[in-house]
Amino acid sequence: MSMTISTNQEAPLLVARDLSVKFDGADKPALDNVSFSLHRNEVLGIVGETGSGKSVLARALMNLLSENGRITAGDVLLDNQSILGMDDNELRRLRGGRLALIGTNAKSLLDPVETVGSQIVRVLRAHRGGSKRAAWREAVDMLSKVGIVNPERRARAYPHELSGGMAQRVVIAMAMITSPQVVLADDATLGLDATIQVQVLDLLVNRCRELGLGAIIITHDLGIVAHFCDKVAIMREGRIVEIGPVGKFLSGPTQAYSAELLEAAKVRPTPVVREARETSPDVKRTALLDVSNLVKHFPIPGTNEVVRAVDDVSFSLARGETLALVGESGSGKTTIGQCLVRLLTTTAGRVTFDGEDLTGMSEREFRQRRRRIQMVFQEPYVALNPRWSVANLIGEPLALLSAAGSVNKTKRIRELLDAVQLPVRLADAYPHELTAGEQKRVGIARALATRPDFVVFDEPTTALDIRVRAQIIDLVRDLQAEMGLSALFITHDLNSVRSLAHAVSVMRHGKILEYGPTETIFASPQEEYTKTLLKAELPIEQSQVQRERAERMLVGEMR
Amino acid sequence: MKNNGIVLEFLRRPSAVIGLTILALQIIAVIFAPMIAPYSPIEADPFASLEAPSVAHWLGTDVSGMDIFSRIVYATRINLLISITAVIVAFAIGVPLGLLIGYYRGLLSATVMRLFDFIQSFPVFVLGMALVSVMGQEIWNVAIVLAVLFIPMFARLIRAEVLSLRERPFISAARCSGATDLAIMFRHILPNAMTPAIVQISISIGMAILLTAGLSFVGAGVRMPTPEWGLMVSIGAQQMILGVWWVALFPGLAIVLAVLCFALLGDAAREVADPTARRR
DSSP states (O other), rough: OOOOOSSSSSSSSSEEEEEHHHHHHSSSOSSEEEEEEEOOTTTTHHHHHHTSSSHHHHHHHHOOOOOOOEEEEEEETTEEETTTTTOOOHHHHTTTTEEEEESSSSSHHHHHHOOOOHHHHHHHHHHOOOHHHHHHHHHHHHHHHTTOOSSSHTTTGGGSSSOHHHHHHHHHHHHHOOOOOOEEESSSSTOOOHHHHHHHHHHHHHHHHHTEEEEEEEEHHHHHHHOOOOOEEEEETTTTEEEEEEEHHOOSSSHHHHHHHHHHHOOOOOOOOOOHHOOOOTTTTSEEEEEEEEEEEEEEETSOOOEEEEEEEEEEETTOOOOEEEEEETSSSHHHHHHHHHSOOSSSEEEEEEEEEEEETOOOHHHHHHOOOEEESTTTTTOOTTTTOOHHHHHHGGGTTOOOOOHHHHHHHHHHHTTTTOOOGGGGOOOGGGGHHHHHHEEEEEHHTTTTEEEEETTTTOOOOOOHHHHHHHHHHHHHHHTOEEEEEEOOOHHHHHHHHEEEEEEEEEEEEEEEEEEEEHSOOSHHHHHHHHHHOOOOSOOOOOHHHHHHHHHHHHH | HHEEEEEEEETTTTTHHHHHHHHHHHHHHHHHHOOOOOOOOSOGGGGGGOOOOOOSSTTTTOOOOBBHHHHHHHHHHHHHHHHHHHHHHHHHHHHHHHHHHHSSSSHHHHHHHHHHHOOOOOOHHHHHHHHHHHSSOHHHHHHHHHHHHHHHHHHHHHHHHHHHHHTHHHHHHHHTTTTTHIIIIIIIIHHHHHHHHHHHHHHHHHHHHHHHHHHTTTTOOOTTTSSOHHEEEEEEHHHHHHTOHHHHHHHHHHHHHHHHHHHHHHHHHHHHHHHHOOOO
């Protein structure tokens, strides 16, 4: 099944032909007859969920599989030369020279004991030789091209002195320095803030276009594909289920699975539990949670200075209302959540819950309120005790209810499993036996066990696959509607904010910059920062520029 | 089901099988000593002094004419008893202590840690000899001395685990679910922190056997005529120069076997417990 679409007359730069990979001991191949071609000046997006084989594909293209993996069939041709027939020397020139890989989590890809400049120099000299001095000049030059301010000085920095975004730029510079023919970005922006992600990808794609390289962007974010790619391949279980121009895919995927992915990635319509707010006119007076002038400082060890993580923040939340706290990492949003559930003590300010001041309470008094105030933790796996079974994990908070007999407890655990749509057989499973989505559900079930009035959701949708993310959003929406829960959403995933929250507070540097109803904030943001943040969200549709580019390529093909 | 998997995993290792075989022999010796030993372990026979191994005395006799084989069999009781008791006591005290000083970090924890530094900064033998000579050369005193030496080891192991575990998100999550400090310590942290300490038990027993024998050898352990391996080696060593090799050699071999047994078991346990080696 060859579905390659030639976007111009030239011979393709990179061709994968019926590529199959199998790992020892696995019953199914990791890659199964994968075929595609990549032209000069073309950006191919490869999308798939966890385990779909997209990272294996990236490694196979470089002939860099781990020892227990083998290419069982097919071929990879770079400029009409098979990479499988290459000897060690040619392979060395290929990797990092002609085909450059940019991986996830740049900080762990860089050597911590060497300056980033000399690491780039080493890559360059390994491929091209030349004097150290000339290579250093070139490295500094490349750092400035990837948008690093003050490259002279930054080249002398060690990886730990750089921010995540800057480290990612260094890795891009390292990949670009050898002027490769093809750049492979394997989830290169995973874990970066949205604004940084867009900057990094903009830079990467623009550099590729300027130099006429081919680029492959491996991701699970369809927004990235819509914005940066010309062609998209949808992968599932080691196979490409659909491949074609991005515009065509977005307007109508041909396969059921890709249609499902696309649907899952889209924003859910907003209406959630409106009633609570509308039926009670005096919402402000009966606010369930009222936070005023909250301050949290962390002392910097060895000095008298402090980090102002939360700096004079006030907001209030009505019964049944959902407020989203959005902002980039380090904006203090998670700290607020932890202050509310008393994992952290507050430095100053007041938190009033249902008329009671929580800030003055002793730990013992507060314990009585834990039943009503719960939290769903960010990373599902690490927030579950690995030695506890699902039933025990879900049952733990029930101890907060005074009259929880063991019979009731078993019954309640079953109800909760039902509520979060987990099969009863998982009650005896341990966290490591669950998928990420299931773990998230267990976390939610735990938080709901005591029928709380208010729940803090810390990043409920990050690090989840597209479809799982959509399922979790739907689940939370349903549960909220059923239980009339008030919730605080801490997230940087604006897409989920639209689907879940009534109101939004935008945070930066520990302060709330802007607050308003969700629609208002998204439609007409007032603050410059909010506008930047919103711009960084990549909607699942092609921009004007992209569409024009696609048309130009099509015309070029006809000529 | 889960536990069966671990046991099978354990039994698949040759080191575990060899270790368990030696352990079984020792246990048989402990239980059936009177039936196995042909002579009394403490009765001297002046007419059979320093006899070479023969049909009557399989492993020969020592200078007082006591049957070496019988003494080695009976000594298993003393040596294992002292070592295992010492390690169990050290484990029972060290583990909760480590949990406490890892969980609550204050002046008291720091003081306990300095006390551990103090204990561990002495050469083991010097401290052992000093303590035993103060308290008297009783079997139980030897066990107590060994326990004191091993408590810091277990406590430090647990403390190191607790220090990293207490910062993990699932502890925060448990706190939000209303778990009290006690519940967090004993139900959440302890089960996750135990593995290295459990592996250490076996290795420590091996070390304890060696120390018990060593203390007796230098004269700071149990006294004659109690059958004890280290003491037997010590007495035999005096005759080595006369070409009487069996008096020291056989109890020495018993020590080697016993230490080897627990070292092998500890190795196998560590391999099985290592999460990186066993991840599904």
